[in-house]
Amino acid sequence: MIVCSCNVLSDGAVRGCLGPGPGCPRTPAQVHACLGCSPQCGRCARTIRTIMRDALAAAAIEAGHDAHACGTGCATGCGLGKVQAAEEGIAA
Ligand code: FES
Numbered sequence: 235m236i237v238c239s240c241n242v243l244s245d246g247a248v249r250g251c252l253g254p255g256p257g258c259p260r261t262p263a264q265v266h267a268c269l270g271c272s273p274q275c276g277r278c279a280r281t282i283r284t285i286m287r288d289a290l291a292a293a294a295i296e297a298g299h300d301a302h303a304c305g306t307g308c309a310t311g312c313g314l315g316k317v318q319a320a321e322e323g324i325a326a
Pocket residue numbers: 237238239240241272273274275276277278279
């Protein structure tokens with residue numbers, strides 16, 4: 235499914251650029267950069283954030299952690315906390 239019509243990015247392409255490690259995109263703009271483009275209208279940002287959140291929650295479950303909406307008491311290294319912090323503009 236195309237999630238960014240301006241850049242013709244699919245949900246699969248977005249998921250494909252998410253991976254473990256410090257190079258993993260933390261914002262929709264970083265996802266665009268990872269895929270060699272830049273945001274245009276911004277309508278896709280919410281959908282890309284949802285894909286990122288779901289992928290990180292699935293990775294957390296796979297790694298044996300609970301998927302949670304952290305913001306408090308998040309363990310160090312928790313990818314969900316880093317995404318939420320990036321969305322909210324605060325350091326994780
Ligand atoms: S739909 Fe993604 S930038 Fe316009």
